[in-house]
Amino acid sequence: MTELIERADTTVESAVVELSMQQAINRALRVLLTEDPDVLVFGEDVGALGGVFRVTDGLQKEFGDQRVFDTPLAESAIMGMAVGLAMNGWRPVPELQFDGFAYPAVDQIVNQVARMNYRTRGAAPMPITLRLPSFGGIQAPEHHGESLEALFAHTPGLKVVAPSDPAEAYSLLLQSVRSDDPVVYMEPKARYWDRRPVRLSEPTDPIGTSRIVRPGRHATLVAWGAMVHRCVQVAELAAEDGVELEVLDLRWLKPIDAAGLAASVARTKRAVVVHEAPLTAGLGAEVAALITENCFRELAAPVQRVTGFDVPYPAGPLEPQYLPTIDRVLLAVQRTLEY
Amino acid sequence: MTELIERADTTVESAVVELSMQQAINRALRVLLTEDPDVLVFGEDVGALGGVFRVTDGLQKEFGDQRVFDTPLAESAIMGMAVGLAMNGWRPVPELQFDGFAYPAVDQIVNQVARMNYRTRGAAPMPITLRLPSFGGIQAPEHHGESLEALFAHTPGLKVVAPSDPAEAYSLLLQSVRSDDPVVYMEPKARYWDRRPVRLSEPTDPIGTSRIVRPGRHATLVAWGAMVHRCVQVAELAAEDGVELEVLDLRWLKPIDAAGLAASVARTKRAVVVHEAPLTAGLGAEVAALITENCFRELAAPVQRVTGFDVPYPAGPLEPQYLPTIDRVLLAVQRTLEY
Amino acid sequence: MPPQESKGQGAITVEHLPPELTRRLYRDMRTARDLDTEAIALQRQGVFPAYVSVRGQEAAQVGSATALDPARDFVFPTYREMASALAYGVEMVGYMATHRALWHGGLYDVMDSRFGAINAVVGGPVPHAVGWALGERLRGDDGVAMAYFGDGASSEGDVHEAMNFAGVLAAPVIFFCQNNQWALSVPNERQVAGGSVAARAEGYGMPGVLVDGNDAGAVHTATAEAVERARNGGGPTVIEALTYRIEPHSTSDDPGRYRDEADTEHWRRRDPVVLLRAAMLEAGHADEEHFAAVDAEAARRAEQVRDGVADAPEPDGSELFTHVFRETTEELTRQHRTWQEEVEL
Amino acid sequence: MPPQESKGQGAITVEHLPPELTRRLYRDMRTARDLDTEAIALQRQGVFPAYVSVRGQEAAQVGSATALDPARDFVFPTYREMASALAYGVEMVGYMATHRALWHGGLYDVMDSRFGAINAVVGGPVPHAVGWALGERLRGDDGVAMAYFGDGASSEGDVHEAMNFAGVLAAPVIFFCQNNQWALSVPNERQVAGGSVAARAEGYGMPGVLVDGNDAGAVHTATAEAVERARNGGGPTVIEALTYRIEPHSTSDDPGRYRDEADTEHWRRRDPVVLLRAAMLEAGHADEEHFAAVDAEAARRAEQVRDGVADAPEPDGSELFTHVFRETTEELTRQHRTWQEEVEL
Numbered sequence A, B: 001m002t003e004l005i006e007r008a009d010t011t012v013e014s015a016v017v018e019l020s021m022q023q024a025i026n027r028a029l030r031v032l033l034t035e036d037p038d039v040l041v042f043g044e045d046v047g048a049l050g051g052v053f054r055v056t057d058g059l060q061k062e063f064g065d066q067r068v069f070d071t072p073l074a075e076s077a078i079m080g081m082a083v084g085l086a087m088n089g090w091r092p093v094p095e096l097q098f099d100g101f102a103y104p105a106v107d108q109i110v111n112q113v114a115r116m117n118y119r120t121r122g123a124a125p126m127p128i129t130l131r132l133p134s135f136g137g138i139q140a141p142e143h144h145g146e147s148l149e150a151l152f153a154h155t156p157g158l159k160v161v162a163p164s165d166p167a168e169a170y171s172l173l174l175q176s177v178r179s180d181d182p183v184v185y186m187e188p189k190a191r192y193w194d195r196r197p198v199r200l201s202e203p204t205d206p207i208g209t210s211r212i213v214r215p216g217r218h219a220t221l222v223a224w225g226a227m228v229h230r231c232v233q234v235a236e237l238a239a240e241d242g243v244e245l246e247v248l249d250l251r252w253l254k255p256i257d258a259a260g261l262a263a264s265v266a267r268t269k270r271a272v273v274v275h276e277a278p279l280t281a282g283l284g285a286e287v288a289a290l291i292t293e294n295c296f297r298e299l300a301a302p303v304q305r306v307t308g309f310d311v312p313y314p315a316g317p318l319e320p321q322y323l324p325t326i327d328r329v330l331l332a333v334q335r336t337l338e339y
Numbered sequence C, D: 001m002p003p004q005e006s007k008g009q010g011a012i013t014v015e016h017l018p019p020e021l022t023r024r025l026y027r028d029m030r031t032a033r034d035l036d037t038e039a040i041a042l043q044r045q046g047v048f049p050a051y052v053s054v055r056g057q058e059a060a061q062v063g064s065a066t067a068l069d070p071a072r073d074f075v076f077p078t079y080r081e082m083a084s085a086l087a088y089g090v091e092m093v094g095y096m097a098t099h100r101a102l103w104h105g106g107l108y109d110v111m112d113s114r115f116g117a118i119n120a121v122v123g124g125p126v127p128h129a130v131g132w133a134l135g136e137r138l139r140g141d142d143g144v145a146m147a148y149f150g151d152g153a154s155s156e157g158d159v160h161e162a163m164n165f166a167g168v169l170a171a172p173v174i175f176f177c178q179n180n181q182w183a184l185s186v187p188n189e190r191q192v193a194g195g196s197v198a199a200r201a202e203g204y205g206m207p208g209v210l211v212d213g214n215d216a217g218a219v220h221t222a223t224a225e226a227v228e229r230a231r232n233g234g235g236p237t238v239i240e241a242l243t244y245r246i247e248p249h250s251t252s253d254d255p256g257r258y259r260d261e262a263d264t265e266h267w268r269r270r271d272p273v274v275l276l277r278a279a280m281l282e283a284g285h286a287d288e289e290h291f292a293a294v295d296a297e298a299a300r301r302a303e304q305v306r307d308g309v310a311d312a313p314e315p316d317g318s319e320l321f322t323h324v325f326r327e328t329t330e331e332l333t334r335q336h337r338t339w340q341e342e343v344e345l
């Protein structure tokens, strides 16, 4: 796979190539490092190793260890260092190795990264993109399958995005890094290795827009990250029974595309939101509240939430029992249709 | 005020005394330290100083510096130490000095405190009560007016409570500390000094129950902490116009009293949820989602949310413009009545 | 051997220093002292909701800040660096605005003054200094970052992580600890295991310097050495300036609860402004006439800043919304409109 | 002077140690080695999704764990303490269950074995050890807490905060750093500023000991001294055992990307099991017959544990819900019911 990346010409953006998401992100990082000498990529093991998911594979070799470098093992300092680098004119793209290890950096992210532009009344912008391998589905050790989107979306000053396929991953990362606001870019680990023929293209949709992955008219499934793929599977199954589900990839988790949600649900009259994070105070509550506020008269049933349970993320064999299953989403669809 | 505390007989629980919330919490801590030799109170400046809000005033003198003690200035270690103390049979009641300084401890709270009982399959319970002066309203410096309830409520393994008056503060703290589960006890700073004649009583309502502070029939106002008082003010004003608002003090923010919310809104048909935290992904979304799921057919209007704006908590003169005002709540009431 | 034992009791000397430097040190320390006094008065009058005094720490702050070059270095302060700000050339009405709670980070231009926003998270800005310093090294520039922090802050994980990063990355940064012996109500002996922050430096493979924080010249010299080293690729230094927090932690504090105010007497007598003045007279660097003029000018400037901050307009509520993002969002624009309709009126 | 220079090249000696102790060290190290080999095989067979090898670190782990008293002390491990667990007497099928991903923290009883749950947050459990130790002191008991962590972990803020707390509180805790010279792909020189974790101890006013981590007897002696001191009120100690991570970071790792495997050869030749065996023969503490019997018993025990963990039943999905709280909630009961209705079937 390295070879493919090495061969592909990063200047021909519109070529269709078969890439995994992990390769698409790598490709986007190369474009960014090439086009902007202020972009820096750093984190634990992102250099020679190329990251535990090989997302930064080959970058240190290509751009040198001043542009792409390993840090010592301390998440708070990684984010704190990003703040100082941004204040010195750089455009930092730090990686935290796993979602569960973003917690030690929460103070720097919430109290510093998200507020510095505000605190300085615009004098010290924070064009930082935090790359965070996120969500579950790979039966990993503890703390390696967390969903922190509700925390980040609740934090004023942050933007949050979660791509669902390689092409999205590519253009959303370009958009995130080029933005002068801090973005948490949540990479769905379970989709890293999913290869697809993709047209790598420059971002065209504005920040904060969702996209309809599959149109339908009986109900809207709302998801992000790896759950988009699951919802497409559900829609395919439902279609066999004549139920046409619209799948909406929210992708921007802050700002949320309230208008896009409303437009879809105004047509379908029903919605199911699906996420991996625990139910209570998850982002599904916000999505449900937004839909209900905007489509109260149109809604034929309350928005259904199919989510992880309110339990700590479990190990191996229990993981598929924790994550929203196809059956659970189908049952929720049935509930909303029969309401 | 110290005198009053010194004089009051902690064994006569049902006496009616006039106390501020800060004194009521102090009183509850004295009861807990007296009844259970395993209770330990510690944190930054809780010893000789008695805490920056004097909540732990006199406790070190009375119970000695082995039971009530200052720690060095490091929030993560304070919570990490609590984990180890709990594993050694103690019942820790740590204080973190201000809400905004809980962020450096988020890793220990989320990855350790909340999960140790689960990780050890019940072998190592965490009877830890984190006392956290919370919310705004006192025009304090930056980071001294944060609302972290959404983060904590979203964390499996934690229980979360926010008292709204001295009597509640007293009995909820007894209940929290005696519980074998970890509880985040959020003290509304703006209400610390509000004195009321209160009957200090043993907790009777189970964990996870809300309470109706003021009955009404035209709409339900849902709030917690300092916003309960604001909602009561709103209800008094509305009553002058013949609008009878029910004020529901949610108090337990995890587990949330879904049944209590449903019972109230099933009667009033309308709800406004009020909180200080920013709107997006705030706990108001969860409350709105729960109400909508349970009262979809009864609801005459979408649940209104009156919250802090999606901006970092502001300084001095801007604070009253950030927090939900009486006017904003009244306008939301009007919107729901006229929907 | 802590310096309060070795030199803490006695007078200081400035004979070895350029007279110009000592005059500058004195002027800034004297001005900071007067401004501090004005600020406490403003708090008593209710103009400031609260204030954190720097009284007694003027030598540590001015001595260090004057060793930096405001044209190429960058300072990362806490909430208690008023005298540093003043000596570094920060616009002081904007600086003091934070104490009137007009805006949390202050109203001076952080990038113009190369003096970071006032930061209330103890320990939090220290890794920023390392990042800034690394950025300087990566670009091949020779600026030095200065991280101020307290003895209490030294307990925070961020300070350790920052020192370790700086050591590994050979970043041109100075970790300047003002050990004023108190972190709110907690004294050094229950805060700093081992008793010295400077002593920690060795464990990171960097020089650690303990200096008499009430001797402005000594602080300046120690800082200038560290700056010189950092500028020339010699990497980071830890400086611990031993001083004392004469005043309460803040105007809301009640130190009678936790310390014997008689103990502060010793330190009141080691007033750094008085010590410097005496040493300058002794060294013949200035005479009474000079001091009379400087003192008058200091008082005048302090009054000017006081009046400026007392009269500064309150920020408009729209600022709540305009600084959150560089590229704002529809949702925030909607909330801004709500604010205009429901709050501003 | 790091010990790989001073004694790293040569053989070790156990002449000064009780023969019984060395036999115990050898037995546990040999058993851990065999179990490690079985575990790698289980991973290759797909029974374990992943495994983190302790190969080469058996002396550091067994030497230290055997210096503790499992009846009154308490161990706070990371994810790489299999040999410590074994030597400390933890039920090993339950321990290895974590690598089969049956339950994150392992399936042994943490309180019975006085060996904390397997913890994947690098640095996270270190403050727990300080809390436990403080609890012991407050009760007037004499147990000692042992915090294991790696060279990489030493960079985390939590480790600093824990050491500072331990120093201030005089907690009976041992900070045992296995410096295996790698933190995943990052070598010591880009991880540990100053080069030594033990050297940091002085900055906290506590003893720091650097020991040859491949010399089981030396590790045991150094740990026993620290335990003795802590038990008698002498407070905390930092021990840094210099060793080497022979295997990849985990079975998912690819060290060819970041290190020259020829470099590991040196350390393969310093195999702690082989070194100990040779030293015991040299000292006359055991003969070939003894080793033959012990080796056979070790292999048998490792196979038993292997079969036990391979055959262990998968946990029931209900356990998702039953361990979240001591006193469960209505909401969680409702979700448990949803799970029964929608997932379990």
Ligand SMILES: Cc1ncc(C[n+]2csc(CCOP(=O)(O)OP(=O)(O)O)c2C)c(N)n1
Pocket (backbone or CB within 6 Å): B044, B073, B097, B101, B104, C080, C120, C121, C122, C123, C149, C150, C151, C152, C153, C154, C180, C182, C183, C184, C245, C249
């Ligand atoms: C992370 C964090 N925790 C707690 C506080 C509350 N607090 C403010 S100042 C202070 C003491 C700081 O002591 P030190 O670092 O010595 O600085 P000094 O006030 O003496 O200048 C505390 C505990 C804070 N601001 N930040």
Ligand SMILES: Cc1ncc(C[n+]2csc(CCOP(=O)(O)OP(=O)(O)O)c2C)c(N)n1
Pocket (backbone or CB within 6 Å): A044, A073, A097, A101, A104, D080, D120, D121, D122, D123, D149, D150, D151, D152, D153, D154, D180, D182, D183, D184, D245, D249
């Ligand atoms: C807080 C945290 N950050 C990152 C990781 C990912 N991670 C797992 S092990 C490891 C390297 C640890 O190195 P070291 O502490 O030396 O222990 P060793 O693996 O060598 O035993 C990393 C980065 C983690 N588990 N926890």
Ligand SMILES: [Mg+2]
Pocket (backbone or CB within 6 Å): C150, C151, C152, C178, C179, C180, C181, C182, C183, C184, C245
């Ligand atoms: Mg101090």
Ligand SMILES: [Mg+2]
Pocket (backbone or CB within 6 Å): D150, D151, D152, D178, D179, D180, D181, D182, D183, D184, D245
């Ligand atoms: Mg290591």
